[in-house]
Structures are given as C-alpha cells and as structure tokens.
Amino acid sequence: MAELTGKVIYAGEAGYEDARLNFNARFAASPLLIVFCQSVQDVVNAVNWAQMSGVPVRVRSGRHSYEAFSVADDALIIDLNDMEQIRFDRTTGQATIQAGAELVAIYETLAAEGVTIPGGSCATVGITGLTLGGGYGLLARWKGLTCDSLQAVEMVTAKGKLIVADATQNADLFWALRGGGGGNFGIVTALKFQTHAIDKVTIYQLKWDATEIERVIQQWQAFAPDSDDRHTSILKLTPGNSVYIVGQFVGTEAELRTVLAPLFAIAPKETEIETLPYLEAVYAFAGLKPDYPKRLAHWHGSQTKFKNASDYVVRPLNAEGIATVVKFLKQAPSRNVVLQFDSYGGAIAKIPPDATAFCHRQVKWNIQYQAYWTKPQEQAAHINWVQNFRSAMQPYVTGGCYVNYCDRSIKNWQTAYYGGNWQRLKRVKQQYDPGNFFSFEQSIPANTGGRGLA
Ligand SMILES: Cc1cc2nc3c(=O)[nH]c(=O)nc-3n(C[C@H](O)[C@H](O)[C@H](O)COP(=O)(O)OP(=O)(O)OC[C@H]3O[C@@H](n4cnc5c(N)ncnc54)[C@H](O)[C@@H]3O)c2cc1C
Known part of the structure; x- marks a missing residue:
C-alpha cells in the first residue's frame, strides 16, 4: 500500500476542524482526511494511496470554490495550499x-x-x-x-x-x-x-443616488464593454441608496477623465479618482486598505455564507430588462446583496472562443448575482432571491455562465460553462483521466464513467 506523506490530518485529529472548512461557510463537509502536500512527491503519493484504497479524492488549493467542490464527505482532500513558492x-x-x-x-x-x-x-x-x-x-x-x-x-x-x-x-x-x-x-x-x-494605475469610484439607476445602467452598458482597452469597469447595484461604478485604468488621471466622459454626462454625486502604484490599487480592490473598503469587488468574512451565480450578456438590456433589475433590487431579502456587471471586451475578446477552453470571449459583460448572510434562518430567502432573479433575467442573457462562479442549480451546466x-x-x-478518478458534482465526465484505475 502506498504511503501518505506531507502533513496528514484524519477526522477527529487536532487541526481537523480548520482543515475541513472552505471559504463559503454555507458548506461544512466532513472528509475522511486531508493531506497538506509539501512537495510534488506528496501529491504523487496521495494519488497512489487513493487509487489503492478506493477513497474518493477532491483537490484543493485556495478553498474559494463557490459551491465547495474542493471538499466532500468521506473523501481524501489533496490540499496544495502549503506549496506556495x-x-x-x-x-x-x-x-x-x-x-x-x-x-x-x-x-x-x-x-x-x-x-x-x-x-x-x-x-x-x-x-x-x-x-x-x-x-x-x-x-x-x-x-x-x-x-x-x-x-x-x-x-x-x-x-x-x-x-x-x-x-x-x-x-x-x-x-x-x-x-x-x-x-x-x-x-x-x-x-x-x-x-x-506595470507601474502606476489610476483607479476610481463614481457614485449616484439610486434614483439615477436606470440612466446609469443604460450609460454603463453603452460604454464600458467597448471603452479603451486599458480600462476595466464594474457596475455595482445594491438595494441601498446609491449606485456605483468602480474601475481601473492603466494610464493617467487626465486620460481616464476623457475615457469616462460618457459617465460624467450623468453628473455623479461623488467622484474619487486616484493614481497610485499598482500594488496599492490591488490592496484597494481587495479591501486591504482601510480607507477603501467600499471598492471591494467581493464581500467576505469568516462566518459569511453566500450564494452567487452568473450570466453573460451580448446585447444591452432593454427597458424591460432594466425594470427587472430594479424590481429585484427592491425585493432584496436584506441589504447584503449585490448585482454586479463586470465589463468584458478588450483583450478578452481578441482570443477566439475555441482557442482556449474559455468560450465566453464575445460577450459584453458578466452579471454576478451575489447574496450574503450569516444566520441559518436567512439562508432560504437569499438563495431564492439569487435563483429567482437569475430566472427572470434569462430573456436578456446568453444562457452561458462563468465556471469559476459555479452554481449547483444550473441544470445544463455543460453548455452553460463550456x-x-x-x-x-x-x-x-x-x-x-479515462477512469474518472477526478470527479465531483459538475466535473467533466470520461466516456467510460465510473471510478477506474487510469
Ligand atoms: C471571495 C471570492 C472572490 C473571488 N474573486 C474572483 C475574481 O475576482 N475573479 C475571478 O475570476 N474569480 C473570482 N472568484 C472565483 C474563483 O476564481 C474560484 O472560486 C476559483 O475556483 C477558486 O480557486 P481556489 O484555488 O481558491 O479554490 P479551491 O476551492 O481550492 O478550488 C476550486 C476548484 O479548482 C480545483 N482545484 C484546486 N486546486 C487544484 C489543483 N491544484 N489542481 C487541479 N484542480 C484544482 C478544485 O478541485 C475546485 O474544483 C472569487 C471567489 C471568491 C469566493
């Protein structure tokens, strides 16, 4: 029998409670054991051990899978997080x-x-x-x-x-x-x-009252996916009193102000623009700069449970589509929800859809439906909001979804992702992997199916 090497933690041993958990607190799988590999040989040994023992495996690195596909009950978790050179x-x-x-x-x-x-x-x-x-x-x-x-x-x-x-x-x-x-x-x-x-970049946040939401959506979708390639922009809509556009530009403030002219046409209530070293911009969008928490592109906390889903868009939302957005924001189960539009185009679109496995090259933007909560009694309402919102948007989207924003509720995930x-x-x-050794709820299947000794 092949030996397991690396840092091995079995269920019930010290450290197991931390080792089994992923980032999304909605899931709490109970694996049989976790191996924190320290070297390639530890990975090889873990694979050989799993093949011999018949214990199913999951592979994990950063633990951020939205649907916790990197952990499972009774499995061997092969974790590479300690290999970080x-x-x-x-x-x-x-x-x-x-x-x-x-x-x-x-x-x-x-x-x-x-x-x-x-x-x-x-x-x-x-x-x-x-x-x-x-x-x-x-x-x-x-x-x-x-x-x-x-x-x-x-x-x-x-x-x-x-x-x-x-x-x-x-x-x-x-x-x-x-x-x-x-x-x-x-x-x-x-x-x-x-x-x-890369040296310096210019980042910004524009803010409007929520009363401007329709105009801001219209203007953003007409401009962001086709703007200067050095500019990436995110529209953030919440049930709060404001709507925001944040973004980053690889160039100067003066150039960015010209790029953003279509947005200034709606006169933002607040405009913050700053040129700074690239790493400072990273910290700003990661929430690691105390004075920039509002720029966060994602929310997170150790107890946070969440449900996120996504869609892709090729044509600007019409008045009905925008009305659907406004309606669902008004019906939000709490303030801890966000609808986010991530601009595509630019360099993403210069690669053909079949040149790599990532097929969503010709879309204009990605929609992210995000809902966060901590108390168990809040869960159903937040998940329902995401799913009902996404269903209502289907007339306006491509039917494709981003595999990194995986979603267990998508029935046709094969074509939606790929x-x-x-x-x-x-x-x-x-x-x-003809024996389907690497498998999980939405894994790509081998024709033979089943778990073999490939
Ligand atoms: C708070 C948050 C912010 C995010 N922000 C962004 C963002 O800005 N842009 C974006 O594109 N995505 C973002 N994502 C989504 C993120 O890209 C995916 O969740 C991604 O799969 C996470 O990878 P991981 O290694 O951290 O997670 P894991 O849970 O460790 O793994 C994710 C998937 O990859 C597999 N995997 C992990 N390690 C390996 C390996 N060594 N070999 C083979 N397969 C492996 C796992 O089995 C699992 O299926 C975000 C997610 C969260 C939760």
Whole structure:
C-alpha cells in the first residue's frame, strides 16, 4: 500500500476542524482526511494511496470554490495550499508559481519586480482554481484573463505521473486547462506565466443616488464593454441608496477623465479618482486598505455564507430588462446583496472562443448575482432571491455562465460553462483521466464513467 506523506490530518485529529472548512461557510463537509502536500512527491503519493484504497479524492488549493467542490464527505482532500513558492525569471519575464499560492502574495512578489499577471481581486483566492476556470480581474480588458498569460502547467495525473502541458507538449491538455475549470484533469502542482510590466494605475469610484439607476445602467452598458482597452469597469447595484461604478485604468488621471466622459454626462454625486502604484490599487480592490473598503469587488468574512451565480450578456438590456433589475433590487431579502456587471471586451475578446477552453470571449459583460448572510434562518430567502432573479433575467442573457462562479442549480451546466468547447473537453478528459478518478458534482465526465484505475 502506498504511503501518505506531507502533513496528514484524519477526522477527529487536532487541526481537523480548520482543515475541513472552505471559504463559503454555507458548506461544512466532513472528509475522511486531508493531506497538506509539501512537495510534488506528496501529491504523487496521495494519488497512489487513493487509487489503492478506493477513497474518493477532491483537490484543493485556495478553498474559494463557490459551491465547495474542493471538499466532500468521506473523501481524501489533496490540499496544495502549503506549496506556495513564487519564482520570477528576469531574463524571460516569466513567473513560475506553485499551485497553492494565493493572489496577494503573487501580486506582492511580482510588484517588487515591476511586473504582474492579470488576476482576480480577492487577496486569498488561489491562483490554480482561478486560472483553470479563466480568471477575471481589473486588468482583464488590458491583458486578458489570467489563463491568457499562462505558458505552461505541471500536473500529476490520475496514474500518479508528473507531466508538463504547454503549447508543444500535451497541447490538448494545455488548451483544456485554460478555462476548462478546476478539478477535472489532474492535480496542478505549478503554473508558469508570462508577466507584464506595470507601474502606476489610476483607479476610481463614481457614485449616484439610486434614483439615477436606470440612466446609469443604460450609460454603463453603452460604454464600458467597448471603452479603451486599458480600462476595466464594474457596475455595482445594491438595494441601498446609491449606485456605483468602480474601475481601473492603466494610464493617467487626465486620460481616464476623457475615457469616462460618457459617465460624467450623468453628473455623479461623488467622484474619487486616484493614481497610485499598482500594488496599492490591488490592496484597494481587495479591501486591504482601510480607507477603501467600499471598492471591494467581493464581500467576505469568516462566518459569511453566500450564494452567487452568473450570466453573460451580448446585447444591452432593454427597458424591460432594466425594470427587472430594479424590481429585484427592491425585493432584496436584506441589504447584503449585490448585482454586479463586470465589463468584458478588450483583450478578452481578441482570443477566439475555441482557442482556449474559455468560450465566453464575445460577450459584453458578466452579471454576478451575489447574496450574503450569516444566520441559518436567512439562508432560504437569499438563495431564492439569487435563483429567482437569475430566472427572470434569462430573456436578456446568453444562457452561458462563468465556471469559476459555479452554481449547483444550473441544470445544463455543460453548455452553460463550456458552450461549443464541451465535446473537445470530454475528449481531453477521456485521454487524461479515462477512469474518472477526478470527479465531483459538475466535473467533466470520461466516456467510460465510473471510478477506474487510469
Ligand atoms: C471571495 C471570492 C472572490 C473571488 N474573486 C474572483 C475574481 O475576482 N475573479 C475571478 O475570476 N474569480 C473570482 N472568484 C472565483 C474563483 O476564481 C474560484 O472560486 C476559483 O475556483 C477558486 O480557486 P481556489 O484555488 O481558491 O479554490 P479551491 O476551492 O481550492 O478550488 C476550486 C476548484 O479548482 C480545483 N482545484 C484546486 N486546486 C487544484 C489543483 N491544484 N489542481 C487541479 N484542480 C484544482 C478544485 O478541485 C475546485 O474544483 C472569487 C471567489 C471568491 C469566493
């Protein structure tokens, strides 16, 4: 029998209660054991042990899966969070990052070299889950999704073999690892990225009274997805008294003011614009700068339970669509809900939908329905609000969803996440994991099905 190595914690042992929990407090799975791998060999040993013992596995890095797909009852959790080395090669401008690294550590290490990769805004999201599903953030319209800067991946297969996927080796797998979603093909142990030079950026927040909501939506959707490629913009609608647009521009304040002219036409009640070092902007959007909490792109707290869902949009919402938005915000179960529009276009749209597994290249923006609560009695109303809101919006959206905003309630998740790339993804799965060793509620299936010894 293969031996488990690394830091191994069985149910009931010291540290288990912390080790089993994910970020979304809505879930509390009870795995059989968790292995915190310290090396690639620990990962290989964990795979071999699971193959021999028949215990199902889940793979985990940053624990941020919306639906906690990285944990399960009675499973072996192969956790890579302790493998967090970040190395930067000044000659090539490439960064090699171990799978467990969290975003803020990456931004900090790379900022010290004057470079970055386009990633998400939450400090503690794991680089691996983010990249495998795509990776959207406030540099997305400038340099694309996180997976668009990916150059190579190191992965342990279901057979316990370490392989490399890049443009020339295992190229089909490399295609699938750029948008095909986490947990499907193997255990990623390291990722290599091309970095981008960055110095200062200009960030902003514009605020209007909620009475302006219709005009702000109309103006944002007419302008944000087609604006200057250096500009990424997020519209935030809440049941409160205000509506906000936040964003980031890779350029000066004077240039940004010209870019934002269509929004100034509605005369914001408050305008905050600031040029600052890129890392300071990261802290601002991550909520790590005490004076900037309102810019937060996502909410979080250790006890926070949440339900999020997403949609994609190709055509501006008409008056009916906007009225639906306003109606659901008025019917919100609490103030702890947000409807967020993330602008696409720019560099995201320059890559064809079938060039990587991430297919939502030609959309204008992503809608995020977000609801947060802490008390059990608040749960049903918040989940219902997200689901009913999303249902009511179906006439105005593409039917596609972002796999990193996974949602257990989506019945046709195969085409919703992957569109026309679904069949090719299944072929890659068949090639690299024919026994379906890596499986979870919304995993890409191998044709053979079942849990075999691939
Ligand atoms: C507060 C918050 C903020 C977010 N902000 C953004 C954002 O700004 N932009 C954005 O695009 N997304 C964002 N997301 C979504 C995020 O991209 C996904 O939840 C992502 O999958 C998280 O990856 P993880 O490694 O942290 O999570 P995990 O829960 O560890 O893993 C997520 C998925 O990837 C798989 N996986 C994990 N590690 C590996 C590995 N080593 N090899 C293979 N598969 C693996 C898991 O099995 C699981 O299916 C946010 C999520 C949260 C909760």
